[in-house]
Every structure is written in C-alpha cells, then in structure tokens.
Amino acid sequence: MLELIEQKKTKKTDAAEELSSMRAQLIDIANAAKSAKLPVIITFDGWAAAGKGSQIAKLIKYMDPRFYNVEPIRKPNEPEKRKPWMHRYWLKLPAGGEFLILDGSWYSDIVKSYMNGDIDKEEYKRRIADINVFERQLHDDGYLIIKLFLHITQGEQRKRLKALYEDKFTRWRVDEQDFINNKRYDKIFRRYDKTISRTNTASAPWNIIPANDRVTAELEIMRAVTSSITGACDAKAKGKPYKMPAQFPITDIEPLKFDLVRTVKLAKTDMNKELTDEEYRTALDKYQSRLFELQNLCYQRKIPVIVAYEGWDAGGKGGNIKRVASALDPRGYEVKPIAAPEPSELARHYLWRFWKRLENDGHFTIFDRTWYGRVMVEPIEKITPQARADMAYREINEFEY
C-alpha cells in the first residue's frame, strides 16, 4: 500500500485555519472521550526521522496531560523477554476515558526484530496473527485504536538524517545503523508494506500519513484523530460498535481455528470413583515426586506453566491446590486467587487482570478461579450480558492459544 501514498506539500497559511479549528475541537473531543469512558490507543510508527516525536508533541499540546500517557517503545528488556511478547503491551492498556499514545508500537517492535534477525519468518508471522487477535479483542471491547504510519521517501530520510548528524545538538539522535538502514530502504519498505497490508483490519485500519512535508503530516494526523474519536464517541452513545472508515481495502483475517477436544459432559462424570487410603498415599507420593521433577525440567527449558482451577464452591479447590503446590519448589510458583475485579480492572479489557498476573517463563502460575468466570459466573449473575459473554469464548481460546 505504501507505494500508493502521494507525498503532498501544504502551505502553512493554507492549513492554518483547518488546523486551529481541529485543535480547538480536540479539546472538546478528548473531554467527550473522557465522559464516554472511551479508551483510546494512538500508535505512531514510521521511518526513522519521519517526525514521530514532534508530531506527538503537536498532538498532545492541546490535551489534558492527566488523561494521556505517552510511552516510547524500545527493545524489550530482560524481564520483558521472560513473558509472552505482547505482555508489555497488555500491561500498558489505558482505562476507559484515557489516551495511550505510543511512540513506536508492536509494529516497530516486530519489524525491527525481524530486520535485526532476532526473530525468524515463522515467528514474525505468528506475531502478525497475535497482533490481529489483540487489536480485534480490544476493538470488540470498545477500545478505539488509531494506527498512524508516518511515511517518508528514501531521499527525504537521507536529507533529514544528514541534517540531524551535522547539527552538534542533534547528532546523538542518529547513529551509523540509521544510515545503513537508509541504504537498505527498499528492503525495509517491503517489510513495512507487508506488515501494514496484513494488519489493515476492520477492527483497526491503518492511517498512512505522507510525512515528507510536516504541515501535511500534521493535518492528516489531526484529521484521522479527530474524526475517529468523534465517530467512536457517537457510536458509543448509540450503543453501537464503531467502524473506522478505511483508507485502503480491508484485509480479511482468517480466524484462528481451535481443535476442540471431546470432553465428558459434567452430568456424565463418574462420581463414584474411589481410592483406598493406601492407594491414595502411594499415588500422591508418586505424582508429587514426578511433578517436582517436571517443574525442574520446565525451569531449565524456560517453559511457563499455567494451572487453572474452576469448580463448585466447597468443591475442594483449596486443598487440591495445596497438594499440588506442596510438591513444587516454592520459589518457582505463585498462586493467584482471583477475587472480584477492582475499579482499575473493570475499566479495562477483562483479560487485562489475567495478563498482568502471568509469571516469568519457567514458572508455574496457579489460578484459583480464572478467566472462565467471564462465561460461567458472570452471565449467571448478570454481571456481564450474555452476548458479551458469548464473545468471550473465542477470546478465551485465543488467550490460551
């Protein structure tokens, strides 16, 4: 798609009126989003020296800093590498009424990782699928995701890098790698282009911003931001999902397929199974030792393990967890009792509170009650409407995938 983008030049004076009207509008819009408790994510991706930083500064200048958070996305650090790769993005999710503005995002993350050889093609593809699931889950939950790609040409990039390098105050911002990347612009172009095409979904379509000219870029960014927040607030007021107009044809995503394994129906469970005390002791000892060995193996191989408990009240979960836990090295597991959600949890996607409780690779996380509450207790007690709970089956399968 990138090849379809036309770089334009806009005179400052021509843009002045529209810009100042949109800036004024932005204040009202941000307030409307706040009252409507609309959570908004704006991602700024694009070429090095495309002007992401200064465009972000222009955008937030008229917004209330108590309700937005600007986060630069760098390479994952060591603790982040010990979690699923999207963990750090889940943790940053804004609450309803808040703005999360990302300087770089999961897109820069995977393109850079792939270009540096940190991940191979298979992993890159898996991550594209993860992103599409992530954005769809958020959109289905009422999040507005505005994805901006600041596009500049190879010549423009070279010019800007040189200018930055020649000024002693900005020299620190560029390094040799930037110039190398400018030389292999075509290769990176193809990777960005593929990434954009494969993630231009109905849940979160792309806004490609021609950014050779800064005024044009500001204008297009302001248009995209103001129109989509207005649209999302209007849709929310009508109780409808918001469909952002797409700049390019939408990519159809084939939903993940889950092979459901046949299980015994609850009503048909054999409730008469019994063990003698001696059989029980022997089996318990045997399996506890085996579990301890397996925990060691998981630790060595850095496999994160989740044990999820659901069941009737007084069904014996507590004692069972105790017997599992007592077989394990206590430094390598944590039991997470899931109580009623806190206000900060209710203000975000319901999976957020489980994502944030995930432990490092090699560790065991034992959940005492789980995300299945969404489809079990919540619709029964009318905490969640049946329709929303029905959507959660897919989300749960995706989460566990």
Add this chain to the structure above:
Amino acid sequence: MLELIEQKKTKKTDAAEELSSMRAQLIDIANAAKSAKLPVIITFDGWAAAGKGSQIAKLIKYMDPRFYNVEPIRKPNEPEKRKPWMHRYWLKLPAGGEFLILDGSWYSDIVKSYMNGDIDKEEYKRRIADINVFERQLHDDGYLIIKLFLHITQGEQRKRLKALYEDKFTRWRVDEQDFINNKRYDKIFRRYDKTISRTNTASAPWNIIPANDRVTAELEIMRAVTSSITGACDAKAKGKPYKMPAQFPITDIEPLKFDLVRTVKLAKTDMNKELTDEEYRTALDKYQSRLFELQNLCYQRKIPVIVAYEGWDAGGKGGNIKRVASALDPRGYEVKPIAAPEPSELARHYLWRFWKRLENDGHFTIFDRTWYGRVMVEPIEKITPQARADMAYREINEFEY
C-alpha cells in the same frame, strides 16, 4: 551478636512432638492472621548453604498457598536499578492477611552489594538507615516482620559446600565464589554481624537461628514464627501495637532529622499578585524553554524528578499541570492523577500506592494530588484517625528524604 549464638544439636525424636504440635498450630495461626487481616513478612537471610530453601519448604508445607507468596531475592535487574533501591521491596508488600516469604531480603542485598564492591561504605550506611525507616513504617502500620538469620559456622559451611559440589545433581548450586567466600568467612561474618546489630530494632528485632543442625533450626524457626504471629494477632485484637520479644538488646535508632524550612503561612499569602498578559506570555515562554533544557539535563544525569500538586478544588491545578507538561518532552514524564484508593491499595501501607507509581530515573513524575492527602483531606473527612495521620508527617518526610 553472631558470636553469642550457640550451635545446638537436637535429636529428631526429641523435637518430634513439639514440631508436630507447632505445625498443627501454624494452620490455625495462619487462618487467624487471615481473619485479622494481619500482613506478615518473613525474611530468610543467612550464609550460603545454611538451608534457607529447605527451611522455607518446611515452613510452608502446612500453609495455604493461596495466602502466601515466596519470592527469591536476586541481584536487581536493569529496570529495578532505574528506581530507588527499595522500590522493588515496596512493590512486593503483602496485603492484610497475606504472607510474603523472602528467600534473601534487603539484608542479603546490601551485604552482597557491599562485599562485591557495588556500593561503598557511605551508601551501605544510607541503606541501613533506609531499612530501619522502612521496617518502622511497616510496623507502625500494623505489619508483622519476622527476620530470620540462619547461622552456620565456617567448618559446617565448607562441609556442606563440598557435599553439594561432589553430588552431580547438586553441583550446579555451588560455584567458585562460594568457596572463595567460605575462605573469607571472617570478613563476611563481621559485615553480617554489624548489619544485624544496626538493625535489631524494636519494630523488627532479629531472630538468629543456629543452623548447623537442621532439626534445631527448624525448631527455632517454628517457635519464632508461631509465637510472633500469635502475639501480633492477640495485640491486634486488643487494638494495641505488637512488640516482638527481642533475643538481643535492641539497637536505638536515631530518627532522621529534617531541617524544616520556614514557609509563608497560607493566611499570609499575598493573593494580590498580578501580571499583565504580556508579562505573562514572556515569562511563560522563558520558563518553559528553561524547563525543557532542565528536563534534558535531568535525563542525561539520570535524576528522577517528582512534581507534587496539592491545592483547593478548582484552584487551577489542571491548567497549571498542562502548562508545565507542555514544556516537557512527552516521552520523559507521566502525570499521575491520584483518585480514591482501590481495595488492593487500602489493604497495604498507604505509601504503597505512591511508591508503585514512581517512574525511572531521568523521568518526571507529576502527581495530581499526593501522599499529603493523608494529613490533609483524610483526617478532615475522617477517613483516617487523627492519631494515624499525625504519624504520617514523619513518614512523609522520610519518604521525600
């Protein structure tokens, strides 16, 4: 004090009865702590190969894993190094009714850092003072801190290290450094001894456990744990602070002194100051540019900056924050609006929710309402009793120190 510890030998058969009675008791005690919402921290420090891991395993065997969390304390990782050194301990604080069990603690942390030359003597002393403040603040807030030091002799340590090394299944647990440290046992002994003497406070006195003999160690640990939890629950039921019996004479801590600067009384503030629009514009531009430069400097020098806002409702905090924030690079600050505390926050020391919001060094954290709520709005609205609020003055000065 360590030289006063007598290593004892206890026959397994002699200890059996007392141990099994204490184990049974521990189940009830842990339940009592849960009902009383008593937060408990148990720290295991001591020599390498003193048996911390296996003693922890013995202790928790009879406890409900949903209410304890065992955390090994390692060297701080990169993100942890970008926060105040005690930040990671604050984050781990248990809620009322929960147990935090640490394998290594802030004590191992500073002794190892000092012995490795990562911190100098001055920093070591500052950290001792930090620890004493930390433990006193927690104790004053109703936390029970049980500090255990597992003490073994040089000969016993050498024997154990050799045994671990000679068994191919446990060889990975020892390295050359352990043997070097065994050779300089005396030097480390003196450092541990000093550390223990300087932190044997009334808020959290030490329990030194003779650990050459494993049965003796288990017995002494169980005695310390069961008696102090029982004592703390009883005291809490009577609404009194708990004073743990001390094994050794208590160290008197000289409280930190704060030089209070004379400020203008609110009633005497000159409310008639005025600026013309032009003066305002000029001054605003000048100071915003200056602030931007200073932010850069703080970033380069890794100085973390906190800006704290308090004031009357409708006093103009929002607009003021906006003008400060708009001068800053948005990637280098975050505004934290402080709303009513969540249940997880109410269940911990009130400073916890501010500690957890602290940003990395080099960053600006702007608090819209602060820890001063504790001494301003909370006693006025009777959320916090006046007596507890009065204690908070000292805690606030210590927090800001």
